[in-house]
Amino acid sequence: MTPPDDLVRAVEAVLFASAESLTLDALAAHVGADPRAALGVLAKDYAGRGVELVRRGERWHFQTAADLAPLLRRTREETRRLSRAAVETLAIIAYHEPVSRAEIEAVRGVQIAKGTLDVLMEAGWIRPAGRREVPGRPLTYATTPGFLAHFGLASRRDLPGLDDLRAAGLLDPVDTVFDGATERLEKAGDSD
Amino acid sequence: MTPPDDLVRAVEAVLFASAESLTLDALAAHVGADPRAALGVLAKDYAGRGVELVRRGERWHFQTAADLAPLLRRTREETRRLSRAAVETLAIIAYHEPVSRAEIEAVRGVQIAKGTLDVLMEAGWIRPAGRREVPGRPLTYATTPGFLAHFGLASRRDLPGLDDLRAAGLLDPVDTVFDGATERLEKAGDSD
Amino acid sequence: MDDDALTVELEGWEGPLDLLLALARSQKVDLRAISILSLVEQYLAFIEDQAERLELAADYLVMAAWLAYLKSALLLPREPEQDPDPDELALRLQLRLERLDAMREAGARLMARDRLGRDVFRRGAAGEGLTTVRRTGWQVEIFDLIAAYGRVSARTRPALHVVASREVMTLDAALARVAAMLATRIDWTAIERFVPPSSTGRLRRSALASSFLAALELARQGRVELDQRAPFAPLMLRRPRS
Numbered sequence: 001m002t003p004p005d006d007l008v009r010a011v012e013a014v015l016f017a018s019a020e021s022l023t024l025d026a027l028a029a030h031v032g033a034d035p036r037a038a039l040g041v042l043a044k045d046y047a048g049r050g051v052e053l054v055r056r057g058e059r060w061h062f063q064t065a066a067d068l069a070p071l072l073r074r075t076r077e078e079t080r081r082l083s084r085a086a087v088e089t090l091a092i093i094a095y096h097e098p099v100s101r102a103e104i105e106a107v108r109g110v111q112i113a114k115g116t117l118d119v120l121m122e123a124g125w126i127r128p129a130g131r132r133e134v135p136g137r138p139l140t141y142a143t144t145p146g147f148l149a150h151f152g153l154a155s156r157r158d159l160p161g162l163d164d165l166r167a168a169g170l171l172d173p174v175d176t177v178f179d180g181a182t183e184r185l186e187k188a189g190d191s192d
Numbered sequence: 193m194t195p196p197d198d199l200v201r202a203v204e205a206v207l208f209a210s211a212e213s214l215t216l217d218a219l220a221a222h223v224g225a226d227p228r229a230a231l232g233v234l235a236k237d238y239a240g241r242g243v244e245l246v247r248r249g250e251r252w253h254f255q256t257a258a259d260l261a262p263l264l265r266r267t268r269e270e271t272r273r274l275s276r277a278a279v280e281t282l283a284i285i286a287y288h289e290p291v292s293r294a295e296i297e298a299v300r301g302v303q304i305a306k307g308t309l310d311v312l313m314e315a316g317w318i319r320p321a322g323r324r325e326v327p328g329r330p331l332t333y334a335t336t337p338g339f340l341a342h343f344g345l346a347s348r349r350d351l352p353g354l355d356d357l358r359a360a361g362l363l364d365p366v367d368t369v370f371d372g373a374t375e376r377l378e379k380a381g382d383s384d
Numbered sequence: 385m386d387d388d389a390l391t392v393e394l395e396g397w398e399g400p401l402d403l404l405l406a407l408a409r410s411q412k413v414d415l416r417a418i419s420i421l422s423l424v425e426q427y428l429a430f431i432e433d434q435a436e437r438l439e440l441a442a443d444y445l446v447m448a449a450w451l452a453y454l455k456s457a458l459l460l461p462r463e464p465e466q467d468p469d470p471d472e473l474a475l476r477l478q479l480r481l482e483r484l485d486a487m488r489e490a491g492a493r494l495m496a497r498d499r500l501g502r503d504v505f506r507r508g509a510a511g512e513g514l515t516t517v518r519r520t521g522w523q524v525e526i527f528d529l530i531a532a533y534g535r536v537s538a539r540t541r542p543a544l545h546v547v548a549s550r551e552v553m554t555l556d557a558a559l560a561r562v563a564a565m566l567a568t569r570i571d572w573t574a575i576e577r578f579v580p581p582s583s584t585g586r587l588r589r590s591a592l593a594s595s596f597l598a599a600l601e602l603a604r605q606g607r608v609e610l611d612q613r614a615p616f617a618p619l620m621l622r623r624p625r626s
Contacts, residue, residue, distance in 0.1 A: 012242030050204030066498035091491035109401025362534030
């Protein structure tokens with residue numbers, strides 16, 4: 001690595017010392033200058049090393065290179081497995097956000113069990129994202145910066161297959177026609 | 193900058209991710225090889241950067257460069273308006289110093305809340321100015337050079353006197369209707 | 385069709401849609417090319433099979449009823465105006481299965497990513513950390529200070545309330561006096577004559593004003609006649625002639 005200039009060193013030290021991912025604003029507040037150019041230099045300096053500079057949403061942090069996972073995982077406990085319901089719910093929120101509980105249930109075809117959203121919220125991956133201005137004003141959910149950081153996404157646009165799913169119409173507003181199957185039966189005579 | 197070899201990357205990542213500094217043995221156990229040569233490379237790579245490889249006794253770890261420590265501590269200035277009570281208290285101290293708490297209360301006609309003098313002291317505008325040699329030996333307060341600096345005063349004598357205040361209309365009681373007789377009486381009483 | 389899928393009990397599925405998706409997948413074709421009719425038949429067969437062994441959850445039964453309806457609609461000769469169109473409904477069911485399948489796969493792909501804390505790691509040591517020291521800059525201007533002192537001074541300066549003692553003749557007194565005097569006067573008399581002769585200065589002006597008001601009041605009651613020939617001419621009073 002070439003010896004960096006003062007600003008690069010400063011940004012490097014602040015990012016290294018921080019327990020959290022940092023926004024550009026937070027970085028600027030610490031180093032007293034626009035950190036963007038320095039971040040570019042650092043990203044290049046650390047590319048291919050055992051530690052890398054990554055951007056997650058609007059935040060930056062250092063983390064170990066992914067290919068070294070086997071080496072490091074040895075000392076770590078496997079993170080607790082999420083239930084299938086939680087994984088699906090998280091995926092639905094990530095790909096559809098902001099999305100209401102009823103909409104999640106419409107995709108999965110079952111009610112959300114009590115703890116499912118709690119688990120995802122406790123993990124810091126989802127958050128309430130305001131109410132939808134429709135009858136009942138349902139609360140909606142969206143993902144957090146912590147979600148991007150945990151799953152190594154630079155932004156929601158990096159969600160795997162997002163564009164394909166959207167092109168296939170699989171992310172369109174959820175059609176709740178099957179939700180009330182009985183309702184449907186009763187209404188079978190009525191027009192849509 | 194040359195991309196480091198696998199062993200250097202491994203040692204780098206293990207040291208970065210470890211919660212504590214690591215001995216050569218511990219490093220070797222993680223990376224499956226003698227880490228000494230890799231440590232030498234890393235020490236050189238990181239020399240002069242914002243983060244440095246440090247050896248303490250037999251243990252190695254990364255830490256931020258010592259000269260950057262001040263950057264890690266950020267001072268945030270918040271501007272707030274001084275409360276009315278605090279401004280009045282400060283004004284009384286400025287006009288009457290040195291003055292005890294009881295005297296301030298006598299002039300204001302109201303008790304001083306606990307935090308008021310603390311706020312003024314924290315702002316660096318007043319200081320304890322000795323005890324008065326009367327029963328109870330009350331502490332007195334006076335203004336500081338910081339007070340003069342903040343208000344752009346060369347000395348306390350630059351504070352406008354009562355006559356100036358009156359001329360500026362600042363002594364007019366807000367709620368009193370003057371009648372000619374009262375006004376005359378006041379003027380008679382005030383003239384020196 | 386996978387025979388195992390048929391023998392697994394319902395608890396294995398999270399609702400009828402999950403079961404339908406499992407059955408659809410067991411056809412081992414692209415979900416888009418799936419035969420909805422055969423899928424419906426599988427589901428109904430499965431539910432019948434289960435019904436002998438355990439109590440079916442309501443939502444499975446509701447779905448079964450709905451699928452039975454769909455099946456008959458798909459098989460029966462088409463009425464031109466049939467609403468809802470059974471093909472449309474079949475298509476929606478298919479889309480719904482695709483959606484759930486897509487989300488299930490997306491979830492699996494998310495979980496398989498290099499995850500922070502499992503595959504990639506942040507700095508392990510608590511490290512130096514970043515600290516923020518908060519300092520309050522108090523905002524106050526010299527004017528605020530001076531105005532505050534003016535306010536305090538004005539507020540706490542001994543307040544003097546002086547009521548100048550002033551002799552007045554009240555309206556009541558004037559009424560009594562004017563009325564009494566009228567009783568003894570027959571001719572026109574100027575109003576000044578009704579004022580007590582001893583009053584001077586401010587008291588006299590007060591007495592005159594009160595007497596004037598008394599005269600107006602007595603006139604209203606018909607107890608006096610007033611006469612004035614010109615503006616500012618003497619105001620004359622006399623007892624009414626009855």
